[in-house]
Amino acid sequence: MTNAPEIAQWILDAIHKEKTVHQEALVPRIAEAFGEEWVYTNENGHPAINRDVLKSLRKLRDASVAWNREDRSWNVVDAS
Numbered sequence: 604m605t606n607a608p609e610i611a612q613w614i615l616d617a618i619h620k621e622k623t624v625h626q627e628a629l630v631p632r633i634a635e636a637f638g639e640e641w642v643y644t645n646e647n648g649h650p651a652i653n654r655d656v657l658k659s660l661r662k663l664r665d666a667s668v669a670w671n672r673e674d675r676s677w678n679v680v681d682a683s
Contacts, residue, residue, distance in 0.1 A: 605637045607641075607656045607658070608659040608662075608663070610633060610641055610653075610656045611656050611657075611660040611662075612663060613633075613636070613637075614629065614652075614656070614660055615660060615663050615664055617629070617632075618668050618678075618679060619667075622679045623676055623679070624676060624677050625675060626650065626651070626675045626676065626677075627649065630652060631650070633652060641656060664677075667679060667680055668680065
């Protein structure tokens with residue numbers, strides 16, 4: 604059975620591979636790969652990721668990945 608840290612690692616791998624990942628596009632991918640129990644529609648009507656997964660993602664990611672609140676996406680940050 605899949606757990607939140609495993610999904611968080613999967614997300615982080617996708618971010619590093621794709622460089623930019625929008626939450627809205629990621630939600631259906633998570634639902635398909637891991638099940639509907641890991642996603643929901645938030646109070647603003649936006650597709651969202653389970654809070655335990657997001658907590659795990661925050662623990663895993665470092666300065667190379669940034670959240671863009673306005674764009675609702677994660678991006679690989681160019682350190683150079």
